[in-house]
Amino acid sequence: MSTPSAALSLEASAVASRPNVQRDAHEFSRAQLEGLMTKRFFYIQSFEIYGGVAGLYDYGPTGAALQANIISQWRNHFIIEEEMLELDTTIMTLSDVLKTSGHVDKFADWMCKDLKNGEIFRADHLVEGVLEARLEGDKKARAAESGKAAAEEVPSEGADEKKTKKKKVKATAVKLDDAVVAEYENILAQIDNFSGPELGELIRKFNIRSPESGNEISEPVEFNLMFDSSIGPTGQIKGYLRPETAQGHFVNFQRLLEFNNGRVPFASAQVGKSFRNEISPRAGLLRVREFTMAEIEHFVDPLDKSHERFDEVKGITIPLLPKDVQESGKTTITEKTIEDAVSSGMVDNQTLGYFLGRIYLFLVKIGIDPARLRFRQHMGNEMAHYASDCWDAEILTSYGWIECVGCADRSAYDLTVHSKKTRKDLVVQKTHKEPKVYDKLVANIVKKNLGPRFKKDAKAVEEAILGLDEKALESLQSSLKNGTATIQAGGQSFEVTPDIVTVEMKTIRETVREFTPNVIEPSFGIGRIFYALLEHSFWTRAEDQDRGVLSLPPLVAPIKALIVPISANDKLAPLVKQVSRKLRSAGVASRVDDSSATIGRRYARNDELGTPFACTLDFASLSKGTMTIRERDTTSQRIGPIDQVIEVIKRLCDGTLTWEGACKELPEYTGQQDLDS
Amino acid sequence: MSTPSAALSLEASAVASRPNVQRDAHEFSRAQLEGLMTKRFFYIQSFEIYGGVAGLYDYGPTGAALQANIISQWRNHFIIEEEMLELDTTIMTLSDVLKTSGHVDKFADWMCKDLKNGEIFRADHLVEGVLEARLEGDKKARAAESGKAAAEEVPSEGADEKKTKKKKVKATAVKLDDAVVAEYENILAQIDNFSGPELGELIRKFNIRSPESGNEISEPVEFNLMFDSSIGPTGQIKGYLRPETAQGHFVNFQRLLEFNNGRVPFASAQVGKSFRNEISPRAGLLRVREFTMAEIEHFVDPLDKSHERFDEVKGITIPLLPKDVQESGKTTITEKTIEDAVSSGMVDNQTLGYFLGRIYLFLVKIGIDPARLRFRQHMGNEMAHYASDCWDAEILTSYGWIECVGCADRSAYDLTVHSKKTRKDLVVQKTHKEPKVYDKLVANIVKKNLGPRFKKDAKAVEEAILGLDEKALESLQSSLKNGTATIQAGGQSFEVTPDIVTVEMKTIRETVREFTPNVIEPSFGIGRIFYALLEHSFWTRAEDQDRGVLSLPPLVAPIKALIVPISANDKLAPLVKQVSRKLRSAGVASRVDDSSATIGRRYARNDELGTPFACTLDFASLSKGTMTIRERDTTSQRIGPIDQVIEVIKRLCDGTLTWEGACKELPEYTGQQDLDS
Structure with missing residues (x-):
């Protein structure tokens, strides 16, 4: 694992300080990981008892909790931390919207x-x-x-x-x-x-x-690739299941802007299901027909793509694979600070650079191995014609490098097409500090003469005149000086005269600039991140290849602490309940394993569930009020008074204490403590 | 508001202690509430700029946050508190599954x-x-x-x-x-x-x-009423958008049971989108085409529907409208403790009663007015034939009494039909404490003679014999004594003789009982609860009918605290940032309003957003480090050192402190404090 840079150290401390255990004693086996996923019900093909359907997966208790924890961290890291405006828009989408966005024709x-x-x-x-x-x-x-x-x-x-x-x-x-x-x-x-x-x-x-x-x-x-359906009983309103959440942001742009008091930049964010009716889904969770996305649409002034908090990430070094390297047929990764990447022009602007940094911090925080993470820039032929720059966060798995997050500058494309289609203004009005004063040619149309002259074509002629640019106006002006000019409208030519239109230079005093904001879109495939995290977390004990361990960071582990009574003795039951209640009020998700399996088997089951800590209650707990804590990766055990151990676990889980730190607070468990009792 | 019973007092304290304000000075106006919902972007008809689609709604920042907080409380109250197994199953559902469940034919x-x-x-x-x-x-x-x-x-x-x-x-x-x-x-x-x-x-x-x-x-x-689509490119796999999340639990039952070490009772839970293609949706959020549900499937032994934690709720008095009252044409509500309702047989069993109590506590906790809440029992003609009892939690709104939570005992129906269709066992095996020993008639088939005699019909004859009940076996036994008997199989009659089958009494030693568990299903319509909560929270100030207030409890309010700098003075800006950061690290969602509107307008805007507290920063804050806190409902203001006020807000929001309590800790703000500076 590479050393995180100084700027990253605080956020990534929980990860950087994960116990160092020799993990690569055995080669990674995808089949073994998949077996564990099924056995421990992380996820399973949907409708299994009906034979299953390709590309659809159900998440069981452990998988659902892991996914919920990833999403919760995502919400904290992006929405809460950056005060984004969260949305929850519908999955069923009116076909007109997706026609405008281009999905009906091109997806x-x-x-x-x-x-x-x-x-x-x-x-x-x-x-x-x-x-x-x-x-x-x-x-x-x-x-x-x-x-x-x-x-x-x-x-x-x-x-x-x-x-x-x-x-x-x-x-x-x-x-x-x-x-x-x-x-x-x-x-x-x-x-x-x-x-x-x-x-x-x-x-x-x-x-x-x-x-x-x-x-x-x-x-x-x-x-x-869109699932289609129809809305209502007539069959006349066509709908699709959304292929991305983004369109739900764009069609609500004006409401969002108003909510934000008319100001940009701001970002909206949404977590939800999207759908792609893949022709032949494969590669497990990586190419599926229904998946959870987390998308951010950051709306920004096209003339100012700086970011207020750029300084907080500029010192982070991230692994980049720029387009020119790829175009020369290579895959060499360059390590650069975000500041260098932006100032050298490799990354188009500060806001895009800021998000690359934030994405990097997020992925590392939840447990993605930074040595298997890179940002790959789209090459010219991959990128949509309107996009000005696009980088994918790719994660290396046994399937190769997988795109898990896209981060694109989509320019003004989306808002422009929706505005054009609906004839609704999707623009920002920004007051100039000083009014801008300049001269400009302006056409004055004499409506009372225009109407009678052109009758049904009058509107088309008027629109054609109003649509003329500076140069065309100059030419119109000079033609009119000769008494007549020609206007092209709707494929026809119309003769206009000075009693219908004149062109003159006017002094314009502009107090407000109106513009369509640009959109920078970080878009996360939660299922792909989920799967990559499982691969990066999975290993088998050096002493026994059959003993799998999922080293999920406490921050996202489905269950944080296992409670293990040493035997089925009834005397221990009230204490087990008490510890369970105490952990719950400390906000630590725990689970009791009072099955009759040996303690070793219960620990092993727990390693497979990715539970970082196990609390063992024995007869010393009753007599002395102590409890041992076992750390999953090292299997080392410490001991202390019950309340102190719970307090330590709480801090281990919220990232304010490392296992090394915990070892300083709690003495090693030697077994001697039991004998004393 | 009725007085909560003793058993309820702890959980409901945050609500019961809400400041008492004269709320009914003006009559409730639905149009005014709906106006506020649009203006403050709680929710809006989807695809508004494309003309909108009936029955589809998008939630804006405030609505999405309120909904997320309701769901988060639901998760704590049910999933975490009761250690339920959370699932996340697909929305796109194989048609075979919904054919079996009856939805294809009857929904x-x-x-x-x-x-x-x-x-x-x-x-x-x-x-x-x-x-x-x-x-x-x-x-x-x-x-x-x-x-x-x-x-x-x-x-x-x-x-x-x-x-x-x-x-x-x-x-x-x-x-x-x-x-x-x-x-x-x-x-x-x-x-x-x-x-x-x-x-x-x-x-x-x-x-x-x-x-x-x-x-x-x-x-x-x-x-x-189901939206249909097809899965994959062939058009041959038909799918529907699920009309409920329940089927996703049932088809995964065996995996869930295994995860729970083979034991019942246990509950699975799921929060997610479901869909109904309504013919003509109306009544705003109450009858929509896409909605969020939260469903629990509690699997229980049909012979033992007691509940381990029944004692914790049995003392709660809840408003009940039983079926016999309705059948006599009345709507008189009976107040009964849950214990009485179960012991009198009005509510079928303890587990059902337990959930009615938990549902009641949840709804009151998030802010539903208990005086506008009732549990209505389904009458015979409403209830599915297989259900043994069903109660709806109904909430009174301006649209009348609305079903917001259903709580049904669905017996073994769902697991039985899926098991029959897929020929997969969906059963629990429970070891008897003592083996059960009893005598029973058993048919012994001599396969080596059966096959040659009946050839292609042999299997049908065998199944028919194995399907005979005690009485039929007796009759078969006596017929065979006479040398021959008749078996009906597949509409045909077959003669059998003692060389093919014999019937004899055997002593059975049964160590394991195998049964299909019953399902008790509390099913929550989150959007309906959301809307009812808004109606119950909305009122207008006695002095000005245009000033709306949303008295959302701090627990679910989208934003907990507004930060208001008294003026746009640059000197205040660093302090505003500091307070914002401190609130964030205390886990309190806050928002700054540094717009140029008067402070009164900013407070009023905030009342409409349902924000319970406002922190005002002025020049005394700079010189003395104090901050005022304004309570939304009473508009009363208190003052104290910044860190103390933040600490108070934290406790107000997590429900450990009431506003009355806060008033004891912080002195009243008189304005004098400013003058002193």
């Missing part, structure tokens, strides 16, 4: 069908899977020629998320021409950039067929 | 259409609206005959929710026969009980037409 993937058995593929995944299998077959064939077995493929350091999306296609040992190998490799390097028709061409050119049946494949067609 | 309302203009009505609302308008017209006509104006209709004390559902139909003064009046009144009294075809008969019999157009009306047809 789609390309799919194709096995022409005989109807199996459906995501077109890019299919091409990718088949070409990769052929390359693998080629390697095998070449290895066989040279008499060696093909080396096991080792994922490269920059293993990308897309590597996980494809359905694994079986490779047959067939040697390819060197030129074909080069062509395949070139295609695979840019597989994300092909349009549907281009994918269709590749399918024909390389005779790509349905991998299992060998049947022919249809041309790629677009499949919109 | 519908009857609608009919204007045959010419296509306007759609809920059939019961239409009949009700038209008949009520005719009765009103009759009253007018009779009044005109007798020379008096018709008295304004005053809603009766028991004004029911259904009064609000109908679309108000214009009444024309037409006198009706006395017999017709009686018939209409009789129909209206039971309008909820008619089936679709019966409503169709009423429409024909009374020549009911489309109220505005006068056109004929179609026969009622069923309209399913």
